[in-house]
Amino acid sequence: KDALMSMNKLQTILMVGRLPFELEIVKMDSISPRLGMEFFKNIFLVGGLAILGVALVIFVRYRKFKITIPIIITMISEIFIIIGVAAFIGWRLDLAAIAGILASVGTGVDDQIVITDEVMSGEIAYDWKEKLKKAFFIIFVAYFGTVVAMLPLWNAGAGLVRGFALTTIIGVTIGVFITRPAFASMIEKLLKD
Numbered sequence: 001k002d003a004l005m006s007m008n009k010l011q012t013i014l015m016v017g018r019l020p021f022e023l024e025i026v027k028m029d030s031i032s033p034r035l036g037m038e039f040f041k042n043i044f045l046v047g048g049l050a051i052l053g054v055a056l057v058i059f060v061r062y063r064k065f066k067i068t069i070p071i072i073i074t075m076i077s078e079i080f081i082i083i084g085v086a087a088f089i090g091w092r093l094d095l096a097a098i099a100g101i102l103a104s105v106g107t108g109v110d111d112q113i114v115i116t117d118e119v120m121s122g123e124i125a126y127d128w129k130e131k132l133k134k135a136f137f138i139i140f141v142a143y144f145g146t147v148v149a150m151l152p153l154w155n156a157g158a159g160l161v162r163g164f165a166l167t168t169i170i171g172v173t174i175g176v177f178i179t180r181p182a183f184a185s186m187i188e189k190l191l192k193d
Helices: 002-016 033-062 065-089 095-120 128-156 159-192
Strands: none
Touching (some): 033 095, 095 128, 128 159
16 A cells, blocks of 8 residues: 555656656656657647537527638637747647646637627627727626636646646736737628628
C-alpha cells in the first residue's frame, strides 16, 4: 500500500511539473512515423466530424445556409488563428491546450448564435447597431466571466490545469476581439440583403 501511495504521489508531482529540484533528462522516447501519421489522420477525421456536427445543429436551428456557412467559416478561422498564435509564441499544444482550444471555440459558436439571434430578432424598435450593441454586451459579460473563472486555475500553478486556463483565456480573447466582430460584420451584410 505504501509503494502504491508513493507511486501515485510521484505521478501527480511529475504530471504537474512541481519538483523541488531540477531534473536532468536522461532519455526521451518518440513514436514511430506510422503511428504519428495515424494520430494526425484521426485528428483531422474527428475534427471534421465535429465541424459537420456543429454545422448540422446550426442548420437545423436556422434552416439557412447563409447563416450556417459564416458560423462554420468563423469557427474554422478561429481555430487557425489560435494555433497560429500558439506557433508564434512557441506554446506547446498538449491535451490540456487542445481542451482549452475546444472550450474557446465552443464559446465562440455560442457567441455567434447570440449575435445571430439578436440581429434576427423581430424587434422593430432596434436598428442594427442597437441589436449588435446588445449582443456584444452579452458577449463581453460572458467573456469576463470566463476569464475570471480561469484565473484561479492559472494561479493554481499546476501544469495541465494552468495550460488549460492559458489556452482558454487566449482563445476567448482572440474570439471576442477578432472573430466575433468579423462574424457580426458578415452576418449583418448577409441578413440586410
